[in-house]
Amino acid sequence: MQPNGHQLIDGLLRGDRASLARAISFVENAAPSSMKILDAVYPRTGKAYRIGVTGPPGAGKSTLVSRLVGELWSEGKSIGVVAVDPSSPFTRGALLGDRVRFQEIPDDPRFFVRSMASRGSSGGLAFRTGEVCDLLDASGKDVLVIETVGVGQSELDGAAAVHTTVVVLVPESGDEVQAMKAGLMEIGDVFTVNKADRVGADRMARCVEEMLHLGAGGDGWKAPVVLLSALSGDSFPLFLDALRRHEDHIRKSGDFARLKIERGRAKIEEIVERERNREFWKRSEVECSFEEALAQLAGGKTTPYREAARMLDQFRREGK
Amino acid sequence: MDRPIRVLVGKVGLDGHDRGVKVVASALRDAGMEVIYTGLHQTPENVVRAAVEEDVEVVAISILSGAHMTLFPRLLELLRENGRDDILLCGGGIIPEKDRLALEKIGVGALFGPGTDTTEIVSYLEEEVKKRRAR
Numbered sequence: 001m002q003p004n005g006h007q008l009i010d011g012l013l014r015g016d017r018a019s020l021a022r023a024i025s026f027v028e029n030a031a032p033s034s035m036k037i038l039d040a041v042y043p044r045t046g047k048a049y050r051i052g053v054t055g056p057p058g059a060g061k062s063t064l065v066s067r068l069v070g071e072l073w074s075e076g077k078s079i080g081v082v083a084v085d086p087s088s089p090f091t092r093g094a095l096l097g098d099r100v101r102f103q104e105i106p107d108d109p110r111f112f113v114r115s116m117a118s119r120g121s122s123g124g125l126a127f128r129t130g131e132v133c134d135l136l137d138a139s140g141k142d143v144l145v146i147e148t149v150g151v152g153q154s155e156l157d158g159a160a161a162v163h164t165t166v167v168v169l170v171p172e173s174g175d176e177v178q179a180m181k182a183g184l185m186e187i188g189d190v191f192t193v194n195k196a197d198r199v200g201a202d203r204m205a206r207c208v209e210e211m212l213h214l215g216a217g218g219d220g221w222k223a224p225v226v227l228l229s230a231l232s233g234d235s236f237p238l239f240l241d242a243l244r245r246h247e248d249h250i251r252k253s254g255d256f257a258r259l260k261i262e263r264g265r266a267k268i269e270e271i272v273e274r275e276r277n278r279e280f281w282k283r284s285e286v287e288c289s290f291e292e293a294l295a296q297l298a299g300g301k302t303t304p305y306r307e308a309a310r311m312l313d314q315f316r317r318e319g320k
Numbered sequence: 321m322d323r324p325i326r327v328l329v330g331k332v333g334l335d336g337h338d339r340g341v342k343v344v345a346s347a348l349r350d351a352g353m354e355v356i357y358t359g360l361h362q363t364p365e366n367v368v369r370a371a372v373e374e375d376v377e378v379v380a381i382s383i384l385s386g387a388h389m390t391l392f393p394r395l396l397e398l399l400r401e402n403g404r405d406d407i408l409l410c411g412g413g414i415i416p417e418k419d420r421l422a423l424e425k426i427g428v429g430a431l432f433g434p435g436t437d438t439t440e441i442v443s444y445l446e447e448e449v450k451k452r453r454a455r
Contacts, residue, residue: 017369017372017373018372018402018403018404021372021373021374021375022375024375025326025375029323087324087354088349088350088352091349091350091351091352092324092352093324093348093349093350093351093352093353093354093355094324094349094354094355095345095346095349095355095357096354096355096356096357097356097357097359099356099357099358099359099370099374100357100358100359103359103362103366107365107366107369112373113370113373114373114374115354115356115374117324117354119324
């Protein structure tokens, strides 16, 4: 099956599962037709509400997402899930096991799950997660849930910016919170301490609350901390309530539309930066100045700083 | 294009023996493939739906229950119904020679028995996918 770009675009805008799946692959692989697909799809994006779910491995993100998706599904919403797992930097291989948790959801066109390997991207996200979300958005999904491993400074920023970021922790996450608090407190809109039946859950929740107080956000939203069990469903309604309140906040504050612009800005920057870099290195290669610089460096005749300045200088002069 | 092979690995039907399928899934990952693992007790419908959504090139199924003569043909049928009979369906398990030949005749790829070296499975998949991508 090798459908052309137009068929794929028409199919995915109609919500056809197979077309959407193929289009995602083209985009993920940066196939020649991907730019055309994304360009055609972009005007139809910006309707879906995007929720990011992040946290350390084993915190129960998939279980939480599967329960959340079940709730949204029973409300009649259509849902797209993107589950990102790391690729091995050595072999490029990846084991993507999040679908194991989604067996309760009926076979229904309102529900679409896609697993993505991070493919060499350093954060918890794959390079093209934002684009894959755009395709799901344009296919008519009401809610997108993006699940990523690990918590970092800017994983859900930029091109993949979501409306609500959920941070999933467990009672044993104390060290993680210490290690990541710089970025963690800023990115989380709703915090959950999962597996709350375990010892130390209350202490963990208090610890997160204290840290949130120290760095109070200026956007009028106070991130709640919800103790729950995603597996048993205990206190899950509290979590759903927190999500709804944050969605209200986002829609009222105008951030819902603003984030589409934000993603667009990040996308332009990314493309310009990538192409400019590519051009630079292509030209440097042709003119051999990089090889030359390395040889000089090996001979102890120069420094990296001097050579970088010389190469940039040469590039600028020839660009005129 | 030099992109990783995407392969769905899972078990269909009632048997609960997943040691072998997990070993295979890890071996394929270590060989640089993107492995979508769907776990135990899947229906053929579930597996084909996942294969379509994940847009895999290979579906590799382990069956140790003896129901292979029902389940493999059903999987082929569903792949065809979904317009994805370009996906390679292969697998492993305890499958008598006679059945294996019958399944290969209707379009199932290689079926590996117990004790197969995982490198054999890896090179089979690499060759098959290379051929299919060239088409």
